[in-house]
Amino acid sequence: MQIFLALFQAMSFFLFVAYIYCKSPAFTPLRSGALRTRHRLFLYALFSALSITGTYLGLPVQGAIANTRAIGPVLAGLIGGPALGAAVGLTGGVHRWWLGGFTGLSCGLSTFTEGIIGGLVHLLLVRRGRADEVFRPVVALVTTAVAEAVQMAIILAVARPFSEAVDLVQVIAAPMITANAVGAALFISIIRDRMDLYDQVGALSSARALRIAERTLAMMAKGFNAAVAPELARIIHEETGVGAVAITDAERVLAFVGVGAEHHRAGTPIASDWTRRAISESATTYADGIHERYECPLSRDCPLHSVLVVPLLVDGEVIGTIKLYEPAHRRFLSFNRTLGEGLKVLLSSQLLRARYQEQKSLLVMSELKLARAQVNPHFLFNALNTIMALLPDSSRARGLLNHLSNFFRANLKRSGELSTIEEELEHVSAYLEIEKARFEDRLAVELEVDRSLLQLRVPTFTLQPLMENAIKHGISDMLTPGTARIRVYRHDGAARVDVEDDAGAFDERKGRGDGLGLRIVDKRIRNLLGERHGLTTSCVPNQLTRVSFTVPLPVAAP
Amino acid sequence: MRALIVDDEVHARASLKAMLEATGEVEVVGSCADAIQALPALRAERPDVLFVDVQMPKVNGFQLVSMIDRELLPQVVFVTAFDAYAVKAFDEDALDYLLKPVQPDRLARTIDKLKRAVRDGARPTFESPAIERIPCTSVGGIRLVDVADVELVRCGPAGVYVVTDRGEFLTELTMQVLEAKTDLARCHRQCLVNVRQIEEVRRPEPRSAVLRLKSGKEVPASRRYFLKLKERLGLRREGRYLDPLS
Numbered sequence: 001m002q003i004f005l006a007l008f009q010a011m012s013f014f015l016f017v018a019y020i021y022c023k024s025p026a027f028t029p030l031r032s033g034a035l036r037t038r039h040r041l042f043l044y045a046l047f048s049a050l051s052i053t054g055t056y057l058g059l060p061v062q063g064a065i066a067n068t069r070a071i072g073p074v075l076a077g078l079i080g081g082p083a084l085g086a087a088v089g090l091t092g093g094v095h096r097w098w099l100g101g102f103t104g105l106s107c108g109l110s111t112f113t114e115g116i117i118g119g120l121v122h123l124l125l126v127r128r129g130r131a132d133e134v135f136r137p138v139v140a141l142v143t144t145a146v147a148e149a150v151q152m153a154i155i156l157a158v159a160r161p162f163s164e165a166v167d168l169v170q171v172i173a174a175p176m177i178t179a180n181a182v183g184a185a186l187f188i189s190i191i192r193d194r195m196d197l198y199d200q201v202g203a204l205s206s207a208r209a210l211r212i213a214e215r216t217l218a219m220m221a222k223g224f225n226a227a228v229a230p231e232l233a234r235i236i237h238e239e240t241g242v243g244a245v246a247i248t249d250a251e252r253v254l255a256f257v258g259v260g261a262e263h264h265r266a267g268t269p270i271a272s273d274w275t276r277r278a279i280s281e282s283a284t285t286y287a288d289g290i291h292e293r294y295e296c297p298l299s300r301d302c303p304l305h306s307v308l309v310v311p312l313l314v315d316g317e318v319i320g321t322i323k324l325y326e327p328a329h330r331r332f333l334s335f336n337r338t339l340g341e342g343l344k345v346l347l348s349s350q351l352l353r354a355r356y357q358e359q360k361s362l363l364v365m366s367e368l369k370l371a372r373a374q375v376n377p378h379f380l381f382n383a384l385n386t387i388m389a390l391l392p393d394s395s396r397a398r399g400l401l402n403h404l405s406n407f408f409r410a411n412l413k414r415s416g417e418l419s420t421i422e423e424e425l426e427h428v429s430a431y432l433e434i435e436k437a438r439f440e441d442r443l444a445v446e447l448e449v450d451r452s453l454l455q456l457r458v459p460t461f462t463l464q465p466l467m468e469n470a471i472k473h474g475i476s477d478m479l480t481p482g483t484a485r486i487r488v489y490r491h492d493g494a495a496r497v498d499v500e501d502d503a504g505a506f507d508e509r510k511g512r513g514d515g516l517g518l519r520i521v522d523k524r525i526r527n528l529l530g531e532r533h534g535l536t537t538s539c540v541p542n543q544l545t546r547v548s549f550t551v552p553l554p555v556a557a558p
Numbered sequence: 559m560r561a562l563i564v565d566d567e568v569h570a571r572a573s574l575k576a577m578l579e580a581t582g583e584v585e586v587v588g589s590c591a592d593a594i595q596a597l598p599a600l601r602a603e604r605p606d607v608l609f610v611d612v613q614m615p616k617v618n619g620f621q622l623v624s625m626i627d628r629e630l631l632p633q634v635v636f637v638t639a640f641d642a643y644a645v646k647a648f649d650e651d652a653l654d655y656l657l658k659p660v661q662p663d664r665l666a667r668t669i670d671k672l673k674r675a676v677r678d679g680a681r682p683t684f685e686s687p688a689i690e691r692i693p694c695t696s697v698g699g700i701r702l703v704d705v706a707d708v709e710l711v712r713c714g715p716a717g718v719y720v721v722t723d724r725g726e727f728l729t730e731l732t733m734q735v736l737e738a739k740t741d742l743a744r745c746h747r748q749c750l751v752n753v754r755q756i757e758e759v760r761r762p763e764p765r766s767a768v769l770r771l772k773s774g775k776e777v778p779a780s781r782r783y784f785l786k787l788k789e790r791l792g793l794r795r796e797g798r799y800l801d802p803l804s
Contacts, residue, residue, distance in 0.1 A: 438569065476613070479700050
C-alpha cells in the first residue's frame with residue numbers, strides 16, 4: 001500500500017510537469033504534426049528528465065526501487081517514434097544501472113526495452129494511418145501496462161538470485177504496472193485536453209471571422225468610404241467584443257465605436273503614431289498595453305491602453321486601417337490579435353473584389369456606349385442621304401426625320417442595363433422604318449411576337465444590333481429582295497428571340513471579322529442573363545441566317 | 559458628258575441623277591442597281607464617267623471597276639457614305655470620290671475635274687483588285703463563279719462562257735479582263751484555262767498540244783500560247799517525260 005502511495009505521489013509530480021509543459025511555448029510544435037530535430041531534442045531532454053526523476057522519486061524496496069521511470073520512455077516512444085523512445089529509454093536505463101542494486105542491470109535493460117515498445121506502438125499506429133491515436137489515453141495506458149509487464153519478465157529473467165527476484169516482483173508488480181499505466185494515461189490526457197482547447201479556440205475564431213466576412217461582404221461591395229465605415233466598425237465591435245473599434249482611411253478617422261467614443265470622433269485627422277506607422281510601413285502595429293502602452297493623443301483620461309492597427313491594402317496600396325482597442329482593465333486577447341490579422345486579409349480581398357466589380361461595371365457601361373456608338377456614323381449618313389432624296393415628297397421625308405429623331409432619342413435615353421422586349425421592339429422599329437425607306441422593296445420585315453412576353457427584360461441594345469447585322473451583312477448584300485424577321489415566342493420553358501434574314505450569308509461573312517457587334521451583344525447577354533443565355537447562330541447558305549437567344553421566364557407559367 | 563450611275567439604293571440613284579442633271583453639264587445615260595446590271599450597260603452606253611457606290615451586293619464598286627474592259631473604262635467617281643472607303647478610293651487612283659449625302663458645291667468641283675479629264679482624253683489607270691468571283695447569268699438569275707472552280711473560259715458566238723463541272727455560264731466580262739484580272743491562262747485565241755485543273759498535256763503533233771483537264775475535258779492549246787503556258791506549268795524545257803505521251 002505504501003508503495004502505491006509513493007508511486008502516485010511521484011505520478012502527480014509528472015502530471016504537474018505535464019501541465020506546466022502544456023502551458024509553455026514548447027508545447028506548440030506537438031500540435032503541428034511532423035516534429036523537427038529541434039523539437040525532438042527538446043522532447044528527448046524532457047522525457048529523459050522525467051525518467052530519471054521517476055527513479056529518484058521511487059521507493060526502495062528489497063534492494064530495488066519501485067518507481068515511475070517507465071512513463072518517460074514509453075511516452076517518448078509513443079509520441080516521437082522508436083528512435084526517440086530508444087534514446088530516452090537508454091538514458092533512463094543507463095542511469096538506473098549506474099545506481100546499482102541487484103536489479104540494476106535488469107531494470108536498466110527493461111527501461112530501454114520499454115522505450116522501444118512505445119516506439120513500436122507509434123510505428124504501428126502511423127503505418128495504419130491512425131497517427132491521431134498516439135494521443136489516446138487508453139493507448140498510453142495499455143502500452144505502459146504491457147511495457148511494465150515486460151519489465152517484470154526481464155527482472156525475473158536477468159536478476160540473480162532468482163528467488164529474491166521472484167519475491168521482489170510479487171511485491172512491486174501490481175503497484176508499478178498500475179501507477180505507470182495510469183500516470184502515462186493521465187499525462188497524455190492532459191496534453192490532449194490542451195490540444196482540443198487549441199482546436200476549439202481555432203474553430204471559434206474561424207467561425208467569427210466567417211461571420212464577419214458574411215456580414216461585411218455586401219457592404220464592402222460598395223467600396224471603402226465614410227458611408228460604410230460606421231456599419232463596418234459596428235460589426236467588428238460586435239463580433240470581436242473588444243473595447244473599441246476605429247476605422248480610418250489614409251488620413252482621417254472614418255468611424256469609431258465603443259469605449260472613448262466621446263473624444264475619438266469620426267472626421268478628425270489621424271493622431272496616433274501607431275496608425276501612422278501602420279500606414280507608412282504597410283504593416284500591422286501593436287501596443288499590448290503591458291510592455292508598450294497606447295497613449296491616447298487626444299485625451300489624458302482615455303481609458304484605452306492597448307491597440308492593434310491593421311492596414312487595409314488594395315493592390316499593394318494602403319487605403320485605410322482598422323483599429324481594435326482594449327481599455328486598461330482588460331488584456332488584449334491574442335485571439336483578437338489573430339482575428340485582427342485575419343480581418344486585414346479578409347477585408348482587403350473584399351475591397352479588391354469590390355474594385356474588380358466596379359471596373360467590370362465600368363466595362364459594361366463602356367460596352368453599352370460602344371454598342372450605342374456603333375450604329376451612328378454610316379447609318380446616319382445613309383439615312384440622311386435617303387431623306388434628302390425624298391425631300392420632294394415632303395410628307396415622307398418629314399416622317400423619316402421623325403423616325404430618325406425617335407431612334408436617336410431612344411439611343412440617348414436608354415442608359416439602363418436592361419429594357420423590356422417592348423422597348424427593344426420600339427427601338428428596332430424606328431431603325432427599320434429608316435432602313436425600309438432606304439432599301440425600299442428590297443427589304444421586307446416580319447414580326448411574330450408573343451405579346452405576353454413583351455414585359456420580359458433583356459439587355460438594352462440587343463435587338464437593334466442583331467437586326468442591323470441581318471440587314472448590313474445579309475439583306476443589303478442580296479441581288480434579290482430579302483426578308484428580315486423577328487420572332488419572340490415561348491420555347492422549352494423560356495422565352496426565345498430569333499432574328500432572321502433570308503440571305504443565308506452568315507457562314508460566308510464569318511471569316512471577315514464582322515463579328516464585333518455580335519460579340520458585344522453576346523457578351524452582354526451572358527453577363528446580364530447568365531452564361532447559358534448567349535447567342536446561338538444557325539445558317540443555311542443562301543436561304544437563312546438565324547441568330548437566337550433565350551431569356552429566362554420570371555416564374556413558371558401556371 | 560455622259561454618265562452612268564451604279565448604286566443599290568433607289569433613292570440614292572434618284573437624288574444623284576437629279577443633282578447631276580441640275581448642273582446642266584451631265585447627261586445621265588443610265589442607272590443600275592448592281593454590278594451585274596452595270597456591265598452590259600457600260601458596253602451598251604459607253605459613258606464618259608461612272609458614278610459608282612462602293613457598298614453594293616455581291617460585287618462591290620472596286621470589284622466592278624476591275625471587271626470593266628480597259629477599252630471601255632470611263633472616268634470613275636466613287637460615291638460612299640463611309641469615310642474609310644474614300645481613302646481607299648484614292649489608293650485606287652479614282653478620279654474623285656463623293657461622300658453621301660452629296661453636297662452640290664462639292665459635286666460641282668468634281669464635275670470641273672471630270673470635264674478637264676475628258677477634254678484631255680486622259681485614260682484612267684487603275685491598280686484594281688484581282689477578280690475572285692466571276693458574275694455570270696444562269697437560268698435562275700445571277701451566279702457568282704469562284705475562279706478556283708473554273709475549268710476554262712471560252713469565247714462562243716453569244717459571248718464569253720465560263721465552264722465549270724456544273725455547266726457553262728455566260729458572263730459579261732471579256733476575255734481580256736479575265737486574263738488580266740484572274741490567274742486563268744490563255745491557251746488559245748478563243749480560250750482561257752485554269753492551270754490548276756490541267757492533268758495531262760498531250761502533243762499529237764509537234765505544232766500543237768491538247769490539255770486534258772481533271773474533269774476529262776480536252777482543250778486545244780495553240781503553239782503561240784503553249785510556250786507561255788509551259789512556263790506556267792513549270793515545263794520550260796522540253797521534258798523527256800512528255801515524249802511517251804506524244
